[in-house]
Amino acid sequence: MAKIIVTGGCGYIGAHTLVDLIENGFEVISIDDNSRSTAQLLAGVEAITGHRVKNYKVNLCDYNDTRAVFQENDQIAGIIHFAAYKAVGESVVSPLMYFENNLTGLVNLLKCTEEFEVPHLVFSSSCTVYGNPDAIPVTDETPEKRAESPYGITKQMGEQIIRSFARISKTQCVLLRYFNPVGAHPSNQIGELPLGRPANLIPAITQTAIGKLPQMHVHGTDYATRDGSCVRDYIHVCDIAHAHTLSLQYLINHKNATNCEVFNLGSGNGITVLEAIAAFEAVSGVKLNYAIGPRRAGDVVAIYANNAKAIEGLGWKITYSLTDMMRTAWLWEQKLDEEEKVFLKQNPALN
Ligand code: WQD
Numbered sequence: 477m478a479k480i481i482v483t484g485g486c487g488y489i490g491a492h493t494l495v496d497l498i499e500n501g502f503e504v505i506s507i508d509d510n511s512r513s514t515a516q517l518l519a520g521v522e523a524i525t526g527h528r529v530k531n532y533k534v535n536l537c538d539y540n541d542t543r544a545v546f547q548e549n550d551q552i553a554g555i556i557h558f559a560a561y562k563a564v565g566e567s568v569v570s571p572l573m574y575f576e577n578n579l580t581g582l583v584n585l586l587k588c589t590e591e592f593e594v595p596h597l598v599f600s601s602s603c604t605v606y607g608n609p610d611a612i613p614v615t616d617e618t619p620e621k622r623a624e625s626p627y628g629i630t631k632q633m634g635e636q637i638i639r640s641f642a643r644i645s646k647t648q649c650v651l652l653r654y655f656n657p658v659g660a661h662p663s664n665q666i667g668e669l670p671l672g673r674p675a676n677l678i679p680a681i682t683q684t685a686i687g688k689l690p691q692m693h694v695h696g697t698d699y700a701t702r703d704g705s706c707v708r709d710y711i712h713v714c715d716i717a718h719a720h721t722l723s724l725q726y727l728i729n730h731k732n733a734t735n736c737e738v739f740n741l742g743s744g745n746g747i748t749v750l751e752a753i754a755a756f757e758a759v760s761g762v763k764l765n766y767a768i769g770p771r772r773a774g775d776v777v778a779i780y781a782n783n784a785k786a787i788e789g790l791g792w793k794i795t796y797s798l799t800d801m802m803r804t805a806w807l808w809e810q811k812l813d814e815e816e817k818v819f820l821k822q823n824p825a826l827n
Contacts, residue, residue, distance in 0.1 A: 479503040479551060480724065481594075483585065484558030486510055486531060488668045489600065489657055491517035492717035493556060495666070498525040500721045507545055508559060509535040512671060520666035536581030543584075546592045554596035554724050557585060560630065564604075564774055565675055567627035578630035579637070586641050596727040597649045598720055599638055603709070603742065603779055604628035605653060612707075612746065613782040616653070616738045624774040635738075642736035649735055650723040655709035655742030655781050657716045659801040660808035667808030668713075677752060678710070678801070682809035685762040693769030694749050699777050705749035707778035709742035712796030712804070716741055722790040731789070742781025743794050752798075759802040 480497055484490040485506025490513075497504050498521075506518070508531050515531065522528050534541040536559055546552065560578040561567065567574040589597060605628065606614050607621030623629045635651050642649050658678040660667030670679045673689070684692040697704035719741050726732060747755070753764055786792040796804075820827050 477501060477503040478553035478728070479505065479549060481505055481507060481545070481549070481552055481555045482558065483507045483536060483555065484513075484560070484600075485529065486513035486515060486517055487558055488517075489654070489713055489716055490558040491521050491666045492661060492713045493558070493720045494521045494529055495524050495661065496714070496717040496721045497724075498527050502721070502724070504529055505549060506531040507534050507536065507542070509533055511535070512561065513669070516669065517666050520661070523665045524661065524663050536584050537577060539584045539587065543588050543591070546588045552592060552594045553728070554598065555585065555589060555594055556598045556600070556720050556724070557582065558600045560600070562627060563675055564625045564627050567625050567630070568774060571626035574626045574630050579633060582634050582637055586637070589647055590641075590645055594647060596724060597638070597647050598723045599634065599649065599651045601635055601651045601653045602628070602631045603653050603655045603740070603781065605632045605635065606779060608776050609779055612778055613744065613780050614740065615782040616740050616785045624776060639736050645735075647735070648727045648732055649737070650727060650732070651736065651738045652719060652723060653738060653740050654716055655711050655740070655779070657713045658710050658805060659712040659714070659796060660804040661714060662804060664804070664807050664811055667805070667812075677708075677749060678805050679809075681753060681756050681764060682805050684766065685756070685760055685764055685806070686809050686813045688813070691765045691767060693767055694753070695769055695775060696771035697750070697768050698771070701748055701778055703748050703750045706775055707746040707748050707780060709745060709780035710747055710752065710798060710801055711741060711743045711794070712801050715794055715796055719786060719790060719792050722792055726790050737789075739786040739790060740781040740783050741786060741792075742783050744781055744783045745798070746778060746780035747798065755798050756802045756806070759799055760806045
């Protein structure tokens, strides 16, 4: 059975990808320092698949610790690299932390990829590399523009580092540019676990709806869009996860034309913030308490994907609708709230 290293396997997209890989016959191990995650989602992965995934609690910035994982696990068939910081706002405040963590970790991983001759690499990139595109939808060939945040710069530089590496390496690489991953696994065993106040739209909506947040703000409705709010391409996390399995199979089956290819992972539908809120209200039956606030620095006005290359090249299919995204996100938030209530009941001193 082909063994795959998933870095960031305890995270939101990482855990969903572990499930998909296991269900498609891969053996998996995780490398995750749990600086932004816990073992909770691995427990959910086990509940869904019956497989206990081993996690190496290693920071990729520590080369020796990272190398030790490869020494302990020979015959690695591929790596899926998720482990990185990804909060846009935080990256503006702490750029050096982002460059060090996201780029040093990547370089160390690539050094191990080369030394241990790992044949396949899938990299977690982002639509943020397009900046504010001149035309939408963006294709995989749309030229990059200045990224709006240090987080986005780390994704642009990460892609450049892998391109340069691919030129001198036999490792076959795929770069996956996610649009906006949302929702939770249909089993409701895994989902998004934002640390602190959520920056992303869907967890901000569900936490407001459940009462964890008193109110949420729509960051601006004075943009040149159909209702004034920003346009994004929301895509279910399970569809994103499956695209990683398909990418590995694409490389393993030598379907790739070059050893560094890019794919947009978006639904192909542009949805405004106000439309996303309306979709949530229709699914949940909850009237959302929101106010219109000022624009958020660094926001792209409108972006959504031309996903034809991923559909034709990888055989990727979008299987979850916007309604599914909102429903699974809401069910997950309600479960978290229920678990918190049970925990506080069992630990009254923490109330
Ligand atoms: C979406 C829209 C906000 C919260 C970023 C990264 C991207 C990816 C996803 C990692 C924007 C608006 C949000 C709120 C709001 N990162 N919003 N009120 O900024 O498109 O993408 O996160 O995978 O690479 O760039 O996502 O969910 O933060 O914002 O009005 O409380 O919702 O202004 O227009 P974004 P987001």
